[in-house]
Amino acid sequence: MVTRRTVMATSAATAGVGVAGAVGYRLWSDQEPASPPETDPKGRLLWRNWSGIQSAYPAARAAPAGEDELASLLKTAQGPIRPVGAGHSFMPLATTDGTLLSLDRMSGVIDHDPATLTARVRAGTRLGDLGPALAAIGQEMPNLPDINKQSLGGALGTGTHGTGRGLKAIHGEVLSFRLATAAGEILDCDPERNADIFNAARVNLGAFGVVTEVTLKNRPLTRIHKRVEIRDFHDTCDDWPRLKAVHRNVEFYAIPFTGKAAVITADVTNLPLKPRGPDTDASATMELKSLRDVFGWSAPLRRWVAERLIADIPPQDMVDDGWKLLSNDRPIKFNEMEFHLPQETQIEVLKTVVSTIEARRSDVFFPIEVRTIEADDAWLSPFFQRSSGSVAVHAYYKDDHQFLFDLIEPIFRRYGGRPHWGKLNTLGESDFRGLYPRWAEAMAVRAQLDPGGRFLNPYLRKALIPS
Numbered sequence: 001m002v003t004r005r006t007v008m009a010t011s012a013a014t015a016g017v018g019v020a021g022a023v024g025y026r027l028w029s030d031q032e033p034a035s036p037p038e039t040d041p042k043g044r045l046l047w048r049n050w051s052g053i054q055s056a057y058p059a060a061r062a063a064p065a066g067e068d069e070l071a072s073l074l075k076t077a078q079g080p081i082r083p084v085g086a087g088h089s090f091m092p093l094a095t096t097d098g099t100l101l102s103l104d105r106m107s108g109v110i111d112h113d114p115a116t117l118t119a120r121v122r123a124g125t126r127l128g129d130l131g132p133a134l135a136a137i138g139q140e141m142p143n144l145p146d147i148n149k150q151s152l153g154g155a156l157g158t159g160t161h162g163t164g165r166g167l168k169a170i171h172g173e174v175l176s177f178r179l180a181t182a183a184g185e186i187l188d189c190d191p192e193r194n195a196d197i198f199n200a201a202r203v204n205l206g207a208f209g210v211v212t213e214v215t216l217k218n219r220p221l222t223r224i225h226k227r228v229e230i231r232d233f234h235d236t237c238d239d240w241p242r243l244k245a246v247h248r249n250v251e252f253y254a255i256p257f258t259g260k261a262a263v264i265t266a267d268v269t270n271l272p273l274k275p276r277g278p279d280t281d282a283s284a285t286m287e288l289k290s291l292r293d294v295f296g297w298s299a300p301l302r303r304w305v306a307e308r309l310i311a312d313i314p315p316q317d318m319v320d321d322g323w324k325l326l327s328n329d330r331p332i333k334f335n336e337m338e339f340h341l342p343q344e345t346q347i348e349v350l351k352t353v354v355s356t357i358e359a360r361r362s363d364v365f366f367p368i369e370v371r372t373i374e375a376d377d378a379w380l381s382p383f384f385q386r387s388s389g390s391v392a393v394h395a396y397y398k399d400d401h402q403f404l405f406d407l408i409e410p411i412f413r414r415y416g417g418r419p420h421w422g423k424l425n426t427l428g429e430s431d432f433r434g435l436y437p438r439w440a441e442a443m444a445v446r447a448q449l450d451p452g453g454r455f456l457n458p459y460l461r462k463a464l465i466p467s
Helices: 004-015 017-029 067-076 127-135 152-157 195-201 233-246 281-295 299-310 343-360 402-414 429-435 439-449 458-464
Strands: 060-062 081-084 099-102 109-113 118-122 174-180 186-189 210-217 223-232 249-255 260-268 316-321 334-342 368-373 388-396
Touching (some): 067 174, 195 439, 233 343, 334 343, 334 402, 343 388, 343 402, 388 402, 429 439
Parallel strands (some): 081 099
Antiparallel strands (some): 118 210, 174 186, 223 260, 334 388, 368 388
8 A cells, every 4th residue: 555654755765855945945944934122122022923924013902891891991992903713814914013903702502582583792702712602502603714713803804704505704794783883882783783884893893892792693503514536626616516506515625736625514414423533734835835845946746746645545434513514723834815706707716826826836724614604784794795716825925926916816816706804915095996886885884983093003994095
């Protein structure tokens, strides 16, 4: 039997000097990125996002325990006031030299209605905690993002999404929310009360105020069958329309320099429980890194070895409650760019991205994520009035990610893509104004709620205010 170890050893021995040079370079370059100082000259403590590329030294940090405390704080806190959840945004949304505001003390399910399958949830609740809390009352969110660490407020504020047939992003299932304004008011927002605010601030970037609680439209707790299967990349692209049509949740990861894709499906089932075992995603990703480190100097050899490493991986099947299987721990840090495209162009864009990476960036090893999201009517939603297909390109946090801007973003923009609000992009106000039909109305609402710009840091001024 050909094992991964024998393939790597035999190939390395055959490749000889090329391997030695490549491995030596990778060992030299594979170092932790430099960290900013822990304090600035004024003694302010460092804040960094999850991947480490965004940082700030807030003058103040606040974690109110309830709406009254929050409302009082917003009237006097030093600006810019920036809400922060898990810090999983790759953009400088939370950076501030003013007040960094955490809602970690405002978390949990407030109440629920079993007849309508709704639940009122505080915005500081982490998604990883919300799953079991909803399960305890017989409910689940119909769609979940890939990572379960975000806060509910942060996920809504950036248009975070999952994947699936007819399934909207998380904000698409919001029935109402409460918003604390810069003036310290608490507003109830739904399609009848403060309807313009409801439409403009369901995806809000923390620029309209601070969402304190949300009413979610959920579904009955459901058992699903999740399957992960390695397939040929081009066959998967050809089969994508069928896969989207027949599975409740489906996505795939294109694996550069291998000719393969990992197809992930999830469907409602009555099969017996088969829990997810130990996480293997992280180790698989690091195997791809090792493949890059050893054979990155020769794309044909890298592909030949990869085909033999991947060929013997059997499909993985698991059966459990949806919240346990749809989101994941992602311990390996990365930086990410994701754009949402018209579904009819998604595969064409993906193939262009893969071919560009394979032609020009031999250092890339992270798989490229492909998902589908239903249209909604939130004014700043990347899916506003457009069912979308997303393509997400990742770079290992220790590697240079400038190629995302130089090579990948121009492809996305050429096809009319809208960027994920929390993921890397270089767009400014004039770009967003052209991508969002209700942009002017949304910005008018924002200006009315925060005329002094107390929630705007330098990045948000570039993104939301005309130059």
